[in-house]
Amino acid sequence: MIPVAFEYQRATSVDDAIAKLAASGGGKFIAGGHSLVPLMKLRLSEPAQLIDIARIPGLSGIRASGGRIAIGATTTHYEIAASPLLRDQCPMMAEAATEIGDPQVRNRGTIGGSIAHADPAADFPAVVLALDADIVLKGPTGARTVKASAFFRGFYDVDLGAGELITAIQFAPVKSAGYAKLRQRASHYAVVGVAAALEVSGGVIRSARVGLTGATTHAVRLTSLEAALAGKRADAVAAACAGAANDVADVNADLHASADYRKAMIPVFARRAVERALAR
Amino acid sequence: MSTSAPVLPKLIGERVKRREDPRLIRGLGTYVDDLKVTGMRHLAFKRCDIAHGTITSIDTSAAAKMTGVEAVYTGADIAKILAPMPIGTPFPSPPHHAVAVDVVRYAGEPVALVVASDRYLARDAADAIVVTYDPLPAVVDPEAAMTGQPTVIHKDFPHNLAVALVPSGTGVAPDYSSIDNSAVDKAFADAEVVISQRMVNHRLVPNAMEPRGVLAHWEPGKDTMTIWSSTQNPHILKTMIAAMNGLGQHQVRAIAPEVGGGFGAKINIYAEEYVCSVVSKQLGLPIKWVEDRSEAFVATTHGRDIIGYIDLAARKDGKVLGLKMRLIADIGAYNMLLTAAIPTLTMLMANGTYDIPAIRTTLTEVFTNKTPTDAYRGAGRPEATYFVERAMDMLARELKMDPAEVRRKNFIKPNQFPYQTQMGAVYDSGDYEKALDAALTASNWKGLVAERDQARAEGRLVGLGLAFYVEVCGLGPSSSLPTGGWEHGQVTIERDGRITATTGASPHGQGNETTFAQMLADQFSVPFEHVTILHGDTGIVKQGIGTFGSRSQAVAGTALHLAGGKVRKKMAQFAAAMLEASEDDIVFENGMVGVKGAPAKAKPFAAIAAYAYVPVPLPPGMEPGLSDEAFFEPNNNTYPFGCHISMLEIDRETGEPKLLKLIAVDDAGHLINPLIVEGQIHGGLAQGIGQAMIEEAVYNEDGQLLTGSFMDYALPRATDFPRFELSATVTPTPVNPLGAKGVGEAGTLGSTPCIVSAAVDALSQFGVTHIDMMLRPEKLWRIIHNHGGGRS
């Protein structure tokens, strides 16, 4: 399959990228291209111009400062999976990265692209929700920061203005965090994926944040589950997770899983994610 | 001969590394898409996106105007230069235009095409064609389609019946002139237990990793057509292309270059092959078309898709008295080359490995608005195996008998071979108990049972499956194939003593360049490296049929063996003259040709070859040269068999199945190269397990293929399998002098019932007795969940 013709420019800086896109008319940013290029080949996406941001200096990399970690938008899934910093301080992030696609896809695909594209079955949206991450954006009118919980708005719909680009994902690392997913057996996307980040002391979950992907039009926080987990010990996790899907409405249905089944899998993978978090 | 000379090893039976590999592992193989011919243009199809409808308009003007577009054709244009496509079975068939005229009958059917200077432009131009349709209702359920509602797909087939009810088995006269039901009725009247089950052997997409491709090159000066195609049978292609272009056989050369897998789906001669040839002829340009994967999902034939209503009558001691098998095959929108014949193989093999006194099968084939079906690895036999083996397993479960014992009780016994079945087959040879015992030993069956029971005690859902199979392959006498059931081989000893052989088999992964060279190296006692096997080019290989039906070794291998024998005899005559000895005393040994009992007289093999080409003096009554050929037609098919055992676990919470173990014992007779045989079995197992566990072609009610890419059609990955454990028994066939039966498809036969029976075993505590493939996690979860079994 072959995409329709387009024009191509490589951006040298974030500001250059923003300017080039603004001048393009119907352009799109491309980094790893692993969400965009398949759609273009199937002619489901036909941008008139691509602005390549992959080699913009400083847009890639994983840095810690002031108790927070910033992952540059063009950092690849592989770099996240292999990062000693993340494996040590926020292992869920690395773990989720290894669940994405396959080795070649992880070598090229980027976290910024995954989050901007916001496939309802992508893995990272659940993770950044659980980490309560900030999505750092820059556009023609300047830079701004959006909470992950406000960023994902609907079916392939995110709070990303015309001409805006994700520059980084920032979060306070959580060691007691885990990601568990039911794989769609052909694509390996998430039928249901749950990320749980816990604050644990003295064997008690003091607070929890839980992100869900795959089940609804877009990734969401499971706030009632978060409340139910607070104050629980490990032995009460299963009971707390049993109601994980209670306030999840409009569950997706497709060839691979009905809404009933998906809904039933939410508590299962919520529990597995929480157990994984507690084991760390 | 010096006693210190290295002795050439015998190669038959050895794990010889493949001759084919050095080019392939370096990326130096040449597949169709790698070919370029000067002046070559690219052809792309516009395909319909609805499953059934009348074409109301086709606007090609935008496409035709594009710079670089050479030509645009609609179905009507093509129909002027190409007749409807023929089929290879004797059933009535509706007209099938290579490019649809007026009506489209499945999503993906071609409606127009463009020829352009490069493939990107060809795609742009095809997309610029605008087609409008008046949609008609689509039918995707064969049992609904049989009522003639809600639509009739072909006007001369009012109930959408491609093949109306055909009976076979006990009491059915071979010419269908009479049907006597008494034996079958009595078997069911005498039964103490009857198992009845509707089973679905679902639709699959073959998905060879290389999509199809064609390059057709008409050369007006020579009046010849050369067609390269990713095909399993270039000689059949040559015959068909000649016929459809109004050419003589001598005017067409068909070449199968490196072919990236076929699995039955590259037997058919396709619309795209015909279209490229007629367009090349009309435009006088080399025309290339290469299939996209998205196209392959709808444009290349699918496999299986047959419903079986199975009734098995038995005594309480497990002895089977009778079998009824009512088959309904969903063949999709058209009859292709062998489409209608595939389900007849299911009938033929209905009794499996069992001595069943009374059997009745019936077959109905139905048109639906889907991609046509045809051969897919196993082609009709996995379906038979699945039905009879699942029924045997249900019987064992019903009678609380060990699955191995119920089979043992009903096996055809070694002294019954050759065994004439109720279905008309004559099984050549077999020792089923030996293979069963080998499998029970190899798997440590009792240990597996204990392991399963232990796992269950821990709350895990673990099951065991056992299945037996017999396959008809090594096709076959000419009475069994419309193309003729022989194969051809030619062996030439070159002037320098090297051996060049041609085979009518057209390997595409089977490794015949290696196995056939092993045979000939042994036959002439020359080094393996001195033998070259050529194939896949009708300009080089004089005659042939092709590679399918696990026939290469048994039929093509034998043809080469026989041709080699003729040449060897002539060479011995030259040697006798040269060495002044009797022909009967000539021995071929260790790269030399010598005289029995007179080692000093031996001459190098190459010296005899040189003499044969410059025979001074020419021995009386002899022609110069060393080359001969053989056509081999076996007097019967071959019937390999085996036993597969699996252990499978189902996640209680999610329903996800995981294959823990797969043990296979296969008996394919004598093996030329066990390394290659293992590879064939692994591949067959992977496809069978894939069918049972993760692969399924799913259509929606509108006839749209929902699993139209690898995003939704789960082609097994390396992570989907455990390490398979293989072993073998050896029961040679008397059908050919090699004693080889064929092994290419075997893995697909035993694996599906074996896996499903293991899943049923794992979930038996929930009262389930049968589960239709594939083992979709949600389906299994529902069985568990509906019985309150979700939490351990």
Place this chain on the structure above:
Amino acid sequence: MVPIAITVNGKLRKAHVEPRTLLVHFLREHLNLTGTHVGCDTSQCGACTVLVDGRSAKSCTLFAVQADGSEVTTVEGLAPEGQLHPVQQGFWEEHGLQCGYCTPGMIMSAVNLLKDNPAPSESQIREGIAGNLCRCTGYQHIVTAIQHAARHSGKAAR
């Protein structure tokens, strides 16, 4: 048309291409490096796998312009003329291929895997080639081939 310069198998290759030219088509059609194959449209099959700047990538999901300035290694450039890379040798020794179509991509993925993990377990090997589909082998001999390569890589010249 835009100019690109890509170092392919150690040699700088300059060309003008349409921006939409996929890297795999640049390799196959412009450079005649037809060992890299196309097996799907949706980035699953991995037949088109090459190394881009040392890491495996699906060249059907990458525009040639994106690889401008990069170093690309294809199966043809894996070993010096007349030699086999240990992974290629492993595939030959252990019958790791049948039709050969997936093989170049499979080999490139194995090279990437062994670079990251010179002594992988069987399950790590299976994960390492999860981005490559093979319809012929059932993967078992491929796994064995990569194990063979892992055992022999230490002795290799590279």
